[in-house]
Amino acid sequence: MYKFQKIIYLLLFIPFLLFGQSDYLFIPKYKSIISLEKGNNLLNQCSRSIPENIDGFFDLSENEVNEIQNNFKKIYKLKSTGCCIKKVKIGDLNQFAFQFIGVIIKGEKFIYINAFYWDEKGNIIDINSDVWKTKPIIVCDGGTYYWGVLFDLKRKKFSQLYFNGVI
Numbered sequence: 674m675y676k677f678q679k680i681i682y683l684l685l686f687i688p689f690l691l692f693g694q695s696d697y698l699f700i701p702k703y704k705s706i707i708s709l710e711k712g713n714n715l716l717n718q719c720s721r722s723i724p725e726n727i728d729g730f731f732d733l734s735e736n737e738v739n740e741i742q743n744n745f746k747k748i749y750k751l752k753s754t755g756c757c758i759k760k761v762k763i764g765d766l767n768q769f770a771f772q773f774i775g776v777i778i779k780g781e782k783f784i785y786i787n788a789f790y791w792d793e794k795g796n797i798i799d800i801n802s803d804v805w806k807t808k809p810i811i812v813c814d815g816g817t818y819y820w821g822v823l824f825d826l827k828r829k830k831f832s833q834l835y836f837n838g839v840i
Contacts (some may be wrong), residue, residue: 699745703770703791705806706733712774715787715809720838722755724778724785724823731775731782738773741784741824748822748831757838761817770800772810782826790818814840 707715712730716723745766753761772787789810791800798805812819819837824830 697744697746698742699766700742701745701766701769701771703800703805704738705772706738707772707774707787707809708807709774711807711809712776714811715772715774716785717809718787718811718821718837719813720815721757721819721821722833722835723821724776724783724833726778727776727785728779729777731777733773733775733784737775737782737784737826740826740829741773741786744824744829744831747829748834751822751831751834753820753834753836755833755835758816758836761836763820763834764817770798770805772805776823784824784826786822786824788820788822790815812837814838 709730709732716727748763748766751762753759768790769788770791772789774785774787776783776785787810789798789805789812791798798810810819815837816839817836821833821835822831823833825832
């Protein structure tokens, strides 16, 4: 009888657990991990704030990238702060390509995400080129087409969303 109750319990509650976990799942069509030696270049954004107190960089594992993807839609709740556009939310994640790099702040692991708009015609960034996969994308101005955000691996949440400035 006990085994039967356990099976019923699992059949009833596992779908709720699975649906709850997938609420925030987003797998980007275009993403890349930027190498550690290019970390300082990636953080040299010319028209938006970047996280402060970065002590160094670390290699991202597949599991850490999966953590971002499993939580990506949480970013829709976050409003931008700092330079250069404040109190704005991200529209549609599908409109962006992403560069990830592991950063260490006060001894804790975070992932910095550099996001940039892409279109099928390659009018802004040629997504068919391999350059964006290895070279940090740095654009001055551009407004909400370019942004960066910090993902806290320990707390599974986003912070410090900053958009580029506008001309």
